[in-house]
Amino acid sequence: MNTTLAFNSFQEKLDKDFNIEPKDVMPDDYRKHLIRQISQHAHSEVIGMQPEGNWISRAPSLRAKQILLAKIQDEGGHGLYLYSACETLGISRDELIEQLHEGKAKYSNIFNYPSLSWADIGAIGWLVDGAAIVNQVSLQRTSFGPYARAMVRICKEESFHQRQGYEIMATMMSGTKVQREMAQDAMNRWWWPSLMMFGPHDSDSPHSGKAFEWKIKLKSNDELRQKFIDKTVQQAEVIGLTIPDDQLKWNEDKQGYDHGEINWDEFKRVINGNGPCNKQRLDHHKKYHADGAWVREAAAAYAETNSKF
Amino acid sequence: MTNQEALYIYLLRLGDNALLNGHRLAEWCSRGPFLEEDLAMTNIALDNIGRAQAFLKYAAAIHGKGKTEDDLAYKRSEREFYNHLITELPIGDFAYTVAKQLIISCFDVLVFTDLSNSKDETIAGIAAKALKESRYHFVHARDWSYRLGKGTEESHRRYQHAIQDLWMYTGELFEMNEVENILLQEGISNNLQEVKSNWINLIMPILQESSIRIPTVDYMQTGSCKGIHTENLGHILSEMQYLQRAYPDAKW
Numbered sequence: 270m271n272t273t274l275a276f277n278s279f280q281e282k283l284d285k286d287f288n289i290e291p292k293d294v295m296p297d298d299y300r301k302h303l304i305r306q307i308s309q310h311a312h313s314e315v316i317g318m319q320p321e322g323n324w325i326s327r328a329p330s331l332r333a334k335q336i337l338l339a340k341i342q343d344e345g346g347h348g349l350y351l352y353s354a355c356e357t358l359g360i361s362r363d364e365l366i367e368q369l370h371e372g373k374a375k376y377s378n379i380f381n382y383p384s385l386s387w388a389d390i391g392a393i394g395w396l397v398d399g400a401a402i403v404n405q406v407s408l409q410r411t412s413f414g415p416y417a418r419a420m421v422r423i424c425k426e427e428s429f430h431q432r433q434g435y436e437i438m439a440t441m442m443s444g445t446k447v448q449r450e451m452a453q454d455a456m457n458r459w460w461w462p463s464l465m466m467f468g469p470h471d472s473d474s475p476h477s478g479k480a481f482e483w484k485i486k487l488k489s490n491d492e493l494r495q496k497f498i499d500k501t502v503q504q505a506e507v508i509g510l511t512i513p514d515d516q517l518k519w520n521e522d523k524q525g526y527d528h529g530e531i532n533w534d535e536f537k538r539v540i541n542g543n544g545p546c547n548k549q550r551l552d553h554h555k556k557y558h559a560d561g562a563w564v565r566e567a568a569a570a571y572a573e574t575n576s577k578f
Numbered sequence: 579m580t581n582q583e584a585l586y587i588y589l590l591r592l593g594d595n596a597l598l599n600g601h602r603l604a605e606w607c608s609r610g611p612f613l614e615e616d617l618a619m620t621n622i623a624l625d626n627i628g629r630a631q632a633f634l635k636y637a638a639a640i641h642g643k644g645k646t647e648d649d650l651a652y653k654r655s656e657r658e659f660y661n662h663l664i665t666e667l668p669i670g671d672f673a674y675t676v677a678k679q680l681i682i683s684c685f686d687v688l689v690f691t692d693l694s695n696s697k698d699e700t701i702a703g704i705a706a707k708a709l710k711e712s713r714y715h716f717v718h719a720r721d722w723s724y725r726l727g728k729g730t731e732e733s734h735r736r737y738q739h740a741i742q743d744l745w746m747y748t749g750e751l752f753e754m755n756e757v758e759n760i761l762l763q764e765g766i767s768n769n770l771q772e773v774k775s776n777w778i779n780l781i782m783p784i785l786q787e788s789s790i791r792i793p794t795v796d797y798m799q800t801g802s803c804k805g806i807h808t809e810n811l812g813h814i815l816s817e818m819q820y821l822q823r824a825y826p827d828a829k830w
Contacts, residue, residue, distance in 0.1 A: 315613065322607040329821040329830035330648045331597075331631040334604075338624045341607055345617045352613075387821060387830070437830075445828050553608065561611025563736070564672045567729025575728070 283484055288414035291357035299483050303413050304358050305374070306485065308365045311351035313377035314344045316550050320384040321393060329387060336433050337390060343426045350422065354415035370555050377401075378536070379462050381544035388441055388448075388455035394434015396456075396463040396501065402427045403497045404467065412484035435504060442508040449509075456505070457513045464528070465536045467494040499525050584760040585698070586640045587660060588767060590650070591757075591803070592701075593633030594661035596708075597651060598811075599682060600626030601818060605669050615672075618718060622679070625711040632704045652822035656812050657805040664747040666810045673736035676722040677744050683716040684781045685751050685773070692768035701766065720784050727788025734789065741785065742793045749798025751777070757803070 276282040279295050289295055321341050328334035352362045368374035379397050384390065402424060409420045441452040468474055468490040480486035488496075498517075505512055516529035539547070603623035610616025634647035641650075664682065669675050690712055693705035726737040752774035754762075761767035785792060801807065821830065 315608075318608040318616075325604045325607055326601065326817050327820050329652070329828075331627060331634070331651055332648075333830055335624060335627050335631070338604055338607070338620055338627065342617055342620050342624070345613055345620075349613055349617075440830060444830075445825065447825060448828050557609045557611075560609075561615075561672065563730065563732050564611035564615070564726075567733030568725050570733075571725040571729040575724075 283412060286484075288417060289412050290414045298479065299485075300358050302480060302483070302485060303416065304355060304360055306480075307351055307355040307358075307413075307416055308360075308368065309375050309377070311348050311355060311365065312369050312374055313380065314348035314351060316376040316380045316554065317344055317397075319550055319553055320380055320382070320546075321390060323384045324387060324390050327387070328390075333437075340394070340430050340433060343430065347419075347423050347426070350419040351416075354413075354419045357415050366558065370551070370558070372542075372551075375540070376550075377466060378539050378544070379466050380550060381539050381547045382458070382462050383545050385458075386451045386455060388438065388451040389459070391434050391437030391441065391452065392455040392459040394430050394432075395438055395504070396434070396459050397466070398427050398430040398434060399501060400463045400466045400497050402431060403493050403500075407486075407488045407493065410487055435508075438510065439508045442510060453510060456510050460513050461532065461535075464494055464498070464531055467491070467497070469533070469536075495525050498528055502526055579756055579760065581760055581764060582640065584757045585766065586637055587757045588761055589633050589637035589640060589701075590658075591660040593630045593637055593647075593650070594659050595665050596626040596633065597630035598659075598661040598665035598814065600624070600630060601814060602665065602667075602669050603675070603679075606675070611672055619675070622715050622718070625708075625715070629704065629708050629711070632707075636700050636704070648822070652819045656807055656815060659807065659811060659815075660802055660805060661807075661811075662747070662751055663799055663802050663808050664744060664751075666808060666814060667744070667747070668810065670740065671736060673726050673733065674740040674743070676719055676726055677737060677740035679715060680719040680723050680781065680784065681744060681748055681751075683712055683719045684777055684784075686712040687716050688773045688776050688780065689768065692773070696767070697765035723784055723788045723790075727785075727790050737788070738790055741790055745793040746795045746797060746799050750800045750802060753800065753803055755803050 276285070276287070279289065279293065279299075282289060282293065289299075318341050321337065321344070325334065325337055325341070328337050352365060355365060356362060365374065369376070379400075384393065405420050405424050405427060409417055409424060411417045411420065438452050438456075441448040471477065471489045471491045474490055477486060477489065502512055502517065514529045516527070518527055519525075520527045538544070542548075600623045603619050603626065606616060606619035606623075608616065610619055630651065631647050634650045638645040638647050638650055662682075664678060667678065669678075687709065690705040690709035694702055694709050696702040696705060723737070726733040728734070752770045754770050758767055758770060762769055782792065821828070
């Protein structure tokens with residue numbers, strides 16, 4: 270079915286809940302918004318390979334090593350789909366990487382925190398991927414077709430990641446005293462940054478207005494955060510982990526948990542570059558991108574002289 | 579040496595080769611020259627770790643006494659490892675890794691072709707799967723060999739240098755010792771001297787097509803069949819085995 274011909278305008282297509290496709294006419298600001306959001310998402314997948322990659326060489330069993338390697342590969346693969354989805358909007362991967370290196374494009378703030386113990390690999394899978402899924406499930410119905418379709422596939426893999434993270438935490442919580450302490454310590458360090466992943470409160474969210482009108486965003490930051498908290502608190506209880514929030518309590522009226530105040534000063538500080546690993550993560554990406562330049566040049570030169578077509 | 583002892587050491591060798599090669603390749607994670615290649619390297623790493631697990635699991639079963647593949651990977655010391663020296667060498671630059679992978683994958687394709695007909699059914703089964711994977715690894719390394727050898731001056735210089743440096747580690751791939759001789763008679767392992775001539779026939783045309791001079795070396799490194807390694811292995815194990823060694827009572 271050629272849906273493009275059936276609509277008179279971008280707005281009509283949007284109103285009738287059809288996906289916007291790359292060749293459709295779309296407002297410049299819609300395009301810009303998507304490039305910003307999808308590239309940030311792609312960069313997050315790629316930068317996220319670093320904190321997890323930090324434990325491949327020390328994974329404590331052959332099974333754990335394979336699962337971690339496979340998981341990080343998935344993340345890299347997500348980066349690829351998302352760069353491709355973004356390229357359909359008329360920008361190249363080289364340009365997107367340049368924007369990342371110049372600090373014009375962001376990646377998820379969560380990866381500016383260090384992965385310090387094996388339990389952090391559990392916490393990242395369970396909490397960070399768990400938070401990402403909540404957001405990504407809602408994005409499966411986002412208005413831009415290539416982005417929505419990428420999300421469908423990504424969500425399937427992310428739910429496997431979340432289970433593997435939870436399995437690590439559960440194993441450690443049923444292990445020795447030292448293992449339980451490691452798991453709780455990881456929980457304490459990753460809980461609040463995970464809540465920050467959903468972004469500022471709705472009342473203070475700079476990009477949301479148009480994103481709702483354009484149906485890029487379907488649920489608010491606070492709605493998504495609430496969903497994440499409600500499903501995670503019970504999972505923590507089951508394996509004996511304590512949520513590091515003494516104000517957390519069940520609210521019968523809203524059928525959800527109330528939580529303590531998020532430290533927005535920390536959020537702003539880290540977003541603005543002053544987190545534990547901001548410089549390290551970006552320097553790492555720049556260094557290996559630069560180190561690989563001669564390889565990319567060689568491949569291009571070879572392709573040019575040896576192309577059969 | 580009994581046949582059982584020979585089989586145990588042989589399986590350790592097959593397992594350790596895959597483990598060390600996979601462990602090293604995984605270092606490329608987030609460090610590849612571009613994202614697709616980052617994923618390719620870690621994919622090959624993953625195949626190798628899976629292969630290591632299969633061989634070491636079988637080794638553990640042969641050894642008995644309730645050992646597991648993880649005991650063998652995480653609780654042996656340097657002198658008890660039998661991987662080829664080349665697998666434990668650093669990943670170096672991309673050219674060095676490609677050179678390593680070309681040398682290793684040419685060897686693996688030939689060895690696993692033979693071993694998929696081993697009289698030991700478990701080895702034959704693991705080898706059949708490994709052969710499928712190694713064919714992909716070989717194609718990947720071969721294509722990069724062409725690209726680097728004939729790409730730019732810089733890529734050629736780096737790749738030539740890598741092949742030159744690594745050549746002295748190729749000799750020990752084909753050494754036959756007591757273990758191999760016992761198992762060869764049983765129809766379990768293969769004749770590495772025959773593999774050697776096939777390996778030369780496989781790799782030489784690729785290097786020539788890549789405009790790479792074939793190195794001549796005065797001395798071939800040796801030692802791994804006796805558990806004598808380069809200085810690299812101790813560092814790898816101190817990292818790889820850290821959690822298992824630091825918390826011996828813990829289960830992961």
